[in-house]
Amino acid sequence: MAQTPQKTVQENASSLVHDITTDLASSLPPNIPFDKFKSVFITAVLNNPKILSCDPVTVKTALLKCAQDNLLPDGREAAIIPYNNKMKQDDKWVKVVTAQYTPMIQGIRKRAKELGGISEIIAECVHENDDFDYSLGDNPFIQHKPAKLGSKRGDIIGAYAVFKEDDGRVVHRDVMDREAIEKARAVSKNQDGDLWTIWYGEACKKTVVRRGSKSVPSIPDALRDIVTRDDELVDFSLPKSAPRTPDNPLLEQQPVRTGEQAPRQEARQRSAEAAEQNGAGSEVGESGQLPAPANKALMENFSSAMLRLKGDNLVKGRENFWNKNTSVHKPTELEIKLEDEIYKAHVNRDNNKLSVDDLKSHVAELIEEVYGCTSS
Known part of the structure; x- marks a missing residue:
């Protein structure tokens, strides 16, 4: 098949940007002119014409997310990566190629400096011929000396990240070996996509930064959102290829589904899937079987966890959250309804029917209404 002429590629790329000119212009910061953003995207398409085969x-959507994060889709700060996906059309699942916006390490480091709080994030891969040592405990450290210039460094055997606050103080170090990184890859819906096959080293760095960021409370919310963008590609239901171990680096701890526990969780999953098809669920699991919040704080944590999720991961994240936070406390009817109302609010937020600020206010009112009248 003949290659797409360069002029046609440029015209098609330019047309995509033109359709969202107003939204892009309002999302970009003053230091990134619209024309520059457009030019960078066209160059990215010329380098990877497969982007034009995406829906x-x-x-x-990927371009708007990139603009909102104040990054350029140049392959260094961020990348638009084609991703083989399935979408429902006319009640049938069909294979489509979708575009996935992916912030890169350089972009994450750039935004860290701009946003403050965390002034520097160091992320590097460790190769088998490097000299590497680290220690945990009261006097943690990381020492990394790459193999001599001109010599082969060998395969990647791990990666690490160091987080520094504005005053230069190291607030967290995280180290992952190759096995832990591959566990993270196993729960990615795009584990054989361009990020993991073409930019494997970048994927390793991003994985350790993402895990390490969980232990750094001083990270600004805007930066945390960028670091966790790839959560949209994490399958929280865990495929068969992913080890169901509590140390999976992209998942919080959850119980292994065995014995009598499995049918109950599978019933909740079927109910959650039905809720997804209807836009929002009316209930989860059997009455009285729902893993219920024992207090106001747990409901607030549930809403915060859902705030980081979008699309299909809302349903999976909901299930995952309650799997981790099952309580012996039997839920009241009000609590069951409250959980469902919070979930519906996040569905509306994901469908752009509710802003984040309005969602937070709405959820706060819902929680206060329930616990205000039940706390006595």
Whole structure:
């Protein structure tokens, strides 16, 4: 098949940007002119014409996310990566190529400096011929000396991240070996996509930064959102290839589904899937079987966890949260309804029917209404 002429590629890329000019211009910061953003994207498409084979809506969405994060889709700060996906069309699942926006390490480091709080994030891969040592405990340290220039460094055997606050103080170090990194890859829906096959080293760095960020409370919310963007590609239900171990680096701890526990969880999953098809669920699991919040704080944590999720991961994240936070406390009818109302609010937020600020206010009112009248 003949290659797409360069002029046609440029025209098609330019057309995609033109369709969302107003939204892009309002999302970009003053230091990134619209024309520069457009030019960078066209160059990215020329370097990877496969982007034009993606569903146009997903390309536009990816560009808007990139602009909102104040990054350029140049392959260094961020990348638009084609991703083989399935979408429902006319009640049938069909294979489509969608565009996935992926912030890169350089972009994450750039935004860390701009946002403050965390002024520097060091992320590097360790190769088998490097000299590497680290220690935990009261006097943690990381020492890394790459193999001599001109010599082969060998395969990647791990990666590490160091987080520094504005005053230069190291607030956290995280180290992952190759096995832990591959566990993270196993729960990615795009584990054989461009990020993991073409930019494997970048994927390793991003994985350790993402895990390490969980232990750094001083990270600004805007930066945390960028670091966890790839959560949209994490399958929280865990495929068969992913080890169901509590140390999976991209998942919080959850119980292994065995014995009598499995049918109950599978019933909740079927109910959650039905809720997804209807836009929002009316209940989860059997009455009285729902893993219930024992207090106000748990409901607030549930809403915070859902705030980081979008699309299909809302349903999976909901299930995952209650699997981790099962309580012996039997839920009241009000609590069951409250959990469902919070979930519906996040579905509306994901469908752009509710802003984040309005969602937070709405959820706060819901929680206060329930616990205000039940706390006595």
